Amino acid sequence: xxxxxxxxxxxxxxxxxxxxxxxxxxxxxxxxxxxxxxxxxxxxxxxxxxxxxxxxxxxxxxxxxxxxxxxxxxxxxxxxxxxxxxxxxxxxxxxxxxxxxxxxxxxxxxxxxxxxxxxxxxxxxxxxxxxxxxxxxxxxxxxxxxxxxxxxxxxxxxxxxxxxxxxxxxxxxxxxxxxxxxxxxxxxxxxxxxxxxxxxxxxxxxxxxxxxxxxxxxxxxxxxxxxxxxxxxxxxxxxxxxxxxxxxxxxxxxxxxxxxxxxxxxxxxxxxxxxxxxxxxxxxxxxxxxxxxxxxxxxxxxxxxxxxxxxxxxxxxxxxxxxxxxxxxxxxxxxxx
Numbered sequence: 579x580x581x582x583x584x585x586x587x588x589x590x591x592x593x594x595x596x597x598x599x600x601x602x603x604x605x606x607x608x609x610x611x612x613x614x615x616x617x618x619x620x621x622x623x624x625x626x627x628x629x630x631x632x633x634x635x636x637x638x639x640x641x642x643x644x645x646x647x648x649x650x651x652x653x654x655x656x657x658x659x660x661x662x663x664x665x666x667x668x669x670x671x672x673x674x675x676x677x678x679x680x681x682x683x684x685x686x687x688x689x690x691x692x693x694x695x696x697x698x699x700x701x702x703x704x705x706x707x708x709x710x711x712x713x714x715x716x717x718x719x720x721x722x723x724x725x726x727x728x729x730x731x732x733x734x735x736x737x738x739x740x741x742x743x744x745x746x747x748x749x750x751x752x753x754x755x756x757x758x759x760x761x762x763x764x765x766x767x768x769x770x771x772x773x774x775x776x777x778x779x780x781x782x783x784x785x786x787x788x789x790x791x792x793x794x795x796x797x798x799x800x801x802x803x804x805x806x807x808x809x810x811x812x813x814x815x816x817x818x819x820x821x822x823x824x825x826x827x828x829x830x831x832x833x834x835x836x837x838x839x840x841x842x843x844x845x846x847x848x849x850x851x852x853x854x855x856x857x858x859x860x861x862x863x864x865x866x867x868x869x870x871x872x873x874x875x876x877x878x879x880x881x882x883x884x885x886x887x888x889x890x891x892x893x894x895x896x897x898x899x900x901x902x903x904x905x906x907x908x909x910x911x912x913x914x915x
Contacts, residue, residue, distance in 0.1 A: 585618055585619055585620055585621040586619060586620050586621070587621050587623055587654075588620060588621070588622050588623070588654060588656055588770060589623050589625070589651075589652050589654065589655050589656070590607075590610060590622050590623065590624045590625070590655075590656045590657075590658060591624075591625050591627050591648070591651065591655055591656070591657050591658070592607065592624060592625070592626045592627065592658045592660060593627055593628060593647075593657065593658065593659045593660065593684055593688075593704070593707075594626050594627065594628040594633055594641055594644050594660060595628065595633070595659070595660060595661075595662045595680065595681060595684055595704070595707065596630070596633050596634065596662060596676075596677035596680050596681060597633070597634055597635065597636060597662040597663050597664070597666050597677065598633055598634075598635050598636065598641060598660050598661075598662055599635070599636045599660060599661045599662060599663055599701075599702060599703075599756060600635045600636055600637055600639065600641075601636075601756050601757065601759075602660035602661045602701040602702050602704065602756060602759055603626075603641075603660045603701075605756075605757060605759050605760040605763075606658060606699075606701060606759040606760060606762070606763035607624055607658075607763075608760075608783065609760060609763040609764055609767060609779055609783070610622040610624060610763065610767070612778075612779045612782050612783070613767045613771055613775055613776075613779050616771075616775045616778045616779060617771050617772070617775045619771060619772075620770050620771040622656075625645055626641075626643070626644050626645060627644065627645045627646065627647050627648065628644045628645075628646075628647065628680065628684070629646075629647060629679070629680040629683035629684060629687075630644065630676070630680055631643065631644050631645075631646075632644065633680070634666060635666065636662070636663040636666050636667065637666070637667045638666055638667040647683070647684070647687045647691070648691070649691075650691065651691050651692075651693075651696055653695050653696070654695075655696045655697070656696075656697045656699060656766070657688075657691075657692065657696060657697070657698050657699065658699045658700075658701065658704075659684075659688075659698070659699070659700045659701065659704035659705075659707050659708055660701050660702075660704050661700075661701050661702030661703035661704045661705075661722070661756070662703060662704075681707065684707055684711075685707055685710045685711045686711075688707065688708065688711035688713060689711045689712065692711075692713060694749070695749070696749065697749045697750075697751065698713055698749060698750050698751070699751045699752075699753075699762065699763075699766070700719075700721070700751070700752045700753065701753050701756075701758075701759035701762070702721065702722045702725075702753065702754070702755050702756050702758070702759060703721060703722055703725045705719060705720070705721035705725065705729055705752045706721065706725060706728055706729060706732055708750075708752070709729055709732035709733035709736065710732050712733075713750065714729075714733040714736045714750060714752070715733060715735050715736060716735050716736065716737075717733075717736050717737070717747045717748070717750045718736070718737040718739060718745050718747040719733070719736050719737070719738060719739070719745050719747065719750065719752040720738065720739045720740065720742045720744065720745045720752050720753065720754050721738075721752060721753075721754065721755075722754055722755035722756070723740065723754065723755060724755070726738060726740055742754060743758045743761045743762070743804065744758055744761055744762040744765065746765075751766070757785075760783065760785060761785075764776045764779060764780055764785075765800075767779060768799070768800070773799040773800075773818075777799075777815070777818060777819070781815070798859060798860075798862070798863040798866070799818060799860070799863055801856070801859050801860075801863075802814070802848075802849035802850065802851055802856055802859075803849075805848040805849065807844060807848045809834045809835060809836050809840075809841065809844055810834070810841075810844055810845055810848045810849065812833060812834040812835065813830040813831075813833065813834040813841060813845070813853070814856065816830060816833050816834070817830070817856065817857055817860050818860055821857070821860040821861045821863070821864045821883065821884050822861065822864065822882060822883055822884035823884065824884075825853075825857050825884075827841060827842055827853050827854075830853060841853065857884075858894045858897075859898065861883045861884045861885060861891075861894065862883070862891075862894050862895055862898055862899075864882075864883045864884070865879050865880065865883040865885075865891055865895070865903065866903075866906075868882060868883065869903060869906065869907045870907075876888040876891070876903065876904060879891065879903075891903060
């Protein structure tokens, strides 16, 4: 009997500011909780940290049991800064002296604790604390649309992007308003634990995987997902779950609750590609994974990916990649090793 493989641990430290927006914490961390249950390879361990052991929240519920800000962080740490609200539920008083002191303590801690190799994630207005600490200087970033002017003021050298779900610039990841933190965390899970895990988590949360921004290095599985149209997401989810199936526009239309003509129109409007183009992109992505992780010959890869022949695979591949799949195999396997 062989020993069970120990999961790779990713320590996650969630910074809880005064007047924390609970959804900024609950949404992204629920993604991690479910990701831990979906697969055995990666384990996200979460610690809630802040200057005060108890803080008030946006909805008037106290958050307790918050650990002190640690003196140092492990090299593989993921630090998540939640956002806060100016006016909690059933309260109109201004920030008191303790709340201002706690915010200053978070900023000072970020300046001490964040070093190269540690990924810093901000949710919603959490970007303002990161900016005040100088963490976003010269970086591409985003935040809630209501905080854009404050972010520009606090990080004048940053390249602040609006109308983005999230932005990734090296080890700095920032998300837009509130629920966009779920999108960003799904992206992080997809990178760490695989797209299938992220898709399973998204389905559990009854949300859709959406591509965030225009970064060309994002997973091909998220191609054409930066929209919020439920009909198109239903069709895309069906294809992603089984790219090799014989997908027709009529079948996808039935599954998504639209007519074939309307599905085709919506697909072009929302994704910038046709239904057939999307199906072929997902099949090429599946073929890429098989080329990197198996010794199947090209004909077998093509058939398992849903193409009728290796020739069809090569045609679809060449529309999206420089060079044929045969020459990409050794490069992909080297990268995966």
